[in-house]
Amino acid sequence: MSDPRKQDVGRASYLAGQSAEDCVLRHYEARGLTLAKSRWRGKAGEIDLILREGAVLVFVEVKKSKSFDRAAVRLQPKQIQRLMQAAEEFSGGEPQGLLTEMRFDVALVNGQGQVHILENALWDF
Numbered sequence: 001m002s003d004p005r006k007q008d009v010g011r012a013s014y015l016a017g018q019s020a021e022d023c024v025l026r027h028y029e030a031r032g033l034t035l036a037k038s039r040w041r042g043k044a045g046e047i048d049l050i051l052r053e054g055a056v057l058v059f060v061e062v063k064k065s066k067s068f069d070r071a072a073v074r075l076q077p078k079q080i081q082r083l084m085q086a087a088e089e090f091s092g093g094e095p096q097g098l099l100t101e102m103r104f105d106v107a108l109v110n111g112q113g114q115v116h117i118l119e120n121a122l123w124d125f
Helices: 004-030 068-072 077-091
Strands: 034-041 046-053 056-064 102-109 115-118
Touching: 004 034, 004 046, 004 056, 004 102, 004 115, 034 077, 046 077, 056 068, 056 077, 068 102, 077 102
Parallel strands: 056 102
Antiparallel strands: 034 046, 046 056, 102 115
């Protein structure tokens, strides 16, 4: 039998992540972007948010922690590789396929629910 305390912690973590993603989505929508997919799962992994800014696909990895700095260090190279592979899989289904213009953003959410967007963040890795 599983430990109910672990289930509570897992559920709380899941809900906190979902809340952070909702907050980030509202931030992007206020800037005029539209949601294409949320928590899209491909063979390589999951992408938190996929948005459209005109013809551009914006793949967003959301990281939440007590501070922006702590959130930023939670993104690891292996996860970035999976994210890019999943984005490649998703964009393959677009009308222009892999020629679709795209960018990779990282959205940091701190403990107060503030959002900091790092546009084109993953090209530096």
